[in-house]
Amino acid sequence: QGRAEGDKPVTTPQRFARLLLTRPENLRDKDTVLLRELTGTCPEMNDLASLASKFAQLLAPAEGNDAKLTNWITTVRTADLPHLHSFANGLEFDRAAVDAGLTLPYHNGRxxxxxxxxxxxxxxxxxxxxxxxxxxxxxxx
Incomplete structure (x- = not known):
């Protein structure tokens, strides 16, 4: 409900986003439990956590990630998550660059x-x- 209950702190949207986007092996035990509680309360949150995790796995450049991205976008479009729909549309907008970033080991970070x-x-x-x-x-x- 977003209300503080006793000594339990309120989880902000920013903290929840950080929990979603952090690699599971880097989360502390209490954060893992909190994430499981938050995603278990709502089917949309569970879908969001699952899709965010699958997308995060694509960020390590490897061959075949372009096909996996196509499957991921198809899954996102069937989910009832409008913000992810707009994110997927943005990925499709410049698909060649996204595919290169997900499959090639080169980058222009420097x-x-x-x-x-x-x-x-x-x-x-x-x-x-x-x-x-x-x-x-x-x-x-």
């Missing part, structure tokens, strides 16, 4: 890190002094 660092420096400068100063600051860090 490039994205450099982009993020450059944007942070630009924000710190508040757009002042132009490109020469930005270049100088990037090279010094």
């Amino acid at each position: 490039t994205e890190g450099v982009n993020t660092r450059t944007k942070r420096i630009m924000r710190q400068m508040h757009g002042g002094a132009g490109f020469p100063l930005l270049r100088h600051r990037i090279l010094l860090q």
Whole structure:
């Protein structure tokens, strides 16, 4: 019901999302019990937990994940979970990139890190002094 009962703390949506998205082997025992209690109270929550777990398994790049993703999207579309429907539609929107991310061992994490660092420096400068100063600051860090 969302109400505090005695010494039991209220479980927020953010905490529940964290429990759903954490690998089961990394959960503490009391968190595993709480997750089991929360998902057992509602069939939709049980479906959500199951689908989130299956999707998380796809995130480790391996051959055949593209076919597994197709099966996962088909399962999501039959479930009565509208937010997951929109997530599945977003995956379908750029399916080639999603398939590459789920099947290939390559990634552009280092490039994205450099982009993020450059944007942070630009924000710190508040757009002042132009490109020469930005270049100088990037090279010094």
